[in-house]
Amino acid sequence: MRIAVLPGDGIGPEVTREAVLVLEALGLPGLTLFDGDVGGIAYKRHGHPLPEETLTIAKACDAVLFGAVGDPDCDKLDRHLRPEQAVLGLRKELGLFANLRPAKVFAGLEHLSPLKPEIARDLDLLIVRELTGDVYFGKKGIRQNESDEREGWDMMSYSESEVRRIARVAFRSARLGDCRVCSADKANVLETSQVWRDTVIDAASAHPDIDLTHMYVDNAAMQIITNPAQFGVILTGNLFGDILSDLASAAVGSIGLLPSASVGDRKTEHGLFGLYEPIHGSAPDIAGQGKANPMATILSVAMMLRNSFGKEAEAARIEHAVETALADGIRGGDLGGTHGCEAIGAAVRERL
């Protein structure tokens, strides 16, 4: 089991360290970890946020554990040298077109959510976010317009094949639950979304067991807060999925709780190749203070064991340990508690 560990910037190294310790505590045989630099730290050390060597390590492994990238010192660099390009580059280079972001309120932990307990109780959804297309990867630029002003532009597009393959991931994921898929788009305004919606409908015609609905993304944001029970899988594009997943994390209680898996078509001898990361960023405001909640990264390790190594029992052990730690009152500042990053990691390991 070869795993590339890419901690990155800010709280990335802090949360990744605790997640690796949890992984190691399982005592799995044949585990080898390979470290690589990504993000601002990689730019400072090697002159590029995604050095060739890191990409080579990632490609040679069965899975990647990614912390976070982003460094305010780098925000003035040319865009292609900024830390965020590391995660975008890895997703594109590794063909990871499907990003799975589960958001669930654990039974008995409704009080961690800012929603009313009777609403929070039923929040258990999966955002299936397209990850290698959309306005993220379209042509972009800054030009001087006719009024001699700077004008930024970014091209948004989705092709039918891009939509079809992510729709299939959503349908497959929905079958693990109760087959509900809600596709969130902006077909009332955007041609990109019109193609998205037409293609999702067409793709679903071969999957009659799927209960497909459509919702405009602005309404979906509102409905996640007011009536999350209606959602099973939310299928959406890259930009909308980015925003909806931060929103869903807040509804659960904290962005420090939400893991993610990014996968494509590539298989290894163990399972599906994937990159696993918390949905949060490098949190410069709390970096280096030992305050970060590592649970999202620890839960990303559970997703890795399940999806990339077929180790369901070990994945469930980690998830149960996190849930029990939370139930026992182990909480970081993000959840109104006082436990630091290392203490939370240790508490999860004790409960494995």
Ligand SMILES: NC(=O)c1ccc[n+]([C@@H]2O[C@H](COP(=O)([O-])OP(=O)(O)OC[C@H]3O[C@@H](n4cnc5c(N)ncnc54)[C@H](O)[C@@H]3O)[C@@H](O)[C@H]2O)c1
């Ligand atoms: N995948 C990634 O690497 C990724 C994701 C999002 C943002 N970023 C980058 O991170 C930098 C900061 O971005 P941002 O501030 O918008 O988003 P962020 O997710 O880093 O932080 C948002 C807020 O949530 C808090 N937070 C985040 N993770 C936490 C955790 N584990 N425990 C406790 N609190 C946590 C932060 O302290 C901050 O107040 C930027 O450079 C951004 O581009 C990277």
Ligand SMILES: CC(C)[C@H](C(=O)O)[C@@H](O)C(=O)O
């Ligand atoms: C850092 C950024 C490029 C990234 C995204 O927008 O996908 C982040 O916000 C995420 O959610 O993983």
Ligand SMILES: [Mg+2]
């Ligand atoms: Mg995001």
